Amino acid sequence: RLSIPTLRRLPLYYNIVRHAVDMGEQYISSSNIADVLNIDPTQVRKDIAAIGYGGKPKIGFNTKELAEYLRTFLGFDKQRNIIIVGAGNLGIALAKYEGFANQGMKIKALFDVNPNMVGAHIAGKDILSMDELESYIKDNDIKIVILTVPAKAAQNVANKLFSYGIEAVWNFAPVNISHPRNVLVWNHDLVASFVTFLQLIPGSPGA
């Protein structure tokens, strides 16, 4: 219903408006928000209207109210329990990252096949064995998984996750994971994205 570009901007608006609340500012306008992101204020106005929030054109939006509205809309008021499968370099970096908590996301545990990792405790979370994955997912009502296993393991592990009722997988392995229609999978190839970005350097063939 909402476009993907709008959905991309909403979390950014939330951060900006929440920052304004922290700074003690009572009101914020579309132009204020637009300036931070270097976009058109009309786009900001349209997006906020599209999610059903009205503002006073002369004064702007009440920061506390808009922050709260965005927070609820984006589901940050609900705790979402997440697990990380693949406790390697990237998995551990993500596990330590405190930025998830602001958005209502809690990384509950990590999973790995490597017996040297299993049993370790990182950033307040346990690294558990893959044997415990199915029961953990069911006991903790886990719907969302961050997948940071090597490419050759990714599809196999994903297939297990689908069979355990997972609804969304954020996949960092550089393979295109096939999945049932009712599961959301984001194949997020960081390096391919980086390469795309480098194509835009003036002088590159792609630029």
Next chain:
Amino acid sequence: RLSIPTLRRLPLYYNIVRHAVDMGEQYISSSNIADVLNIDPTQVRKDIAAIGYGGKPKIGFNTKELAEYLRTFLGFDKQRNIIIVGAGNLGIALAKYEGFANQGMKIKALFDVNPNMVGAHIAGKDILSMDELESYIKDNDIKIVILTVPAKAAQNVANKLFSYGIEAVWNFAPVNISHPRNVLVWNHDLVASFVTFLQLIPGSPGA
């Protein structure tokens, strides 16, 4: 000149075609490539034509030739020296990642302000002091930087990098870095992207 969606697909085509070469397949068709990515073969054909490569419709593309063409087009045949600024969890995960080398990218060194990190050696690369940043960039002709410092340091560090002649910055700190027009900056807010993705789960307000 080329659209961003096309530029996004090209590195993915390269991986697929190179894989076919490794598997000893002599030819590959647009349909073969399209199947892996679950996209329309016509799109693949158009993209490959758009970068100036012709194929034989009946037989398909010669895998070695197309791989070589894509490799050159994407600049993977040129070594691109990259540095990482901010040798924390994410910086170190990226430094250890071997996926960059396939694409002609070499992470040469990391930089940090933390004296406990400076002098360490990770994945064959030194962690150097920020005092050495300017001379290192000039001596090694560094044009591309991966920025993995905390949000509050990001703009300051970026300003230094711009003054040292850096052309492209891949920024992971969750702030929108302002930059001169002739520098390419990608503000890659991983968590905001993840949140956007979660909006698409059936049942979410955004879905």
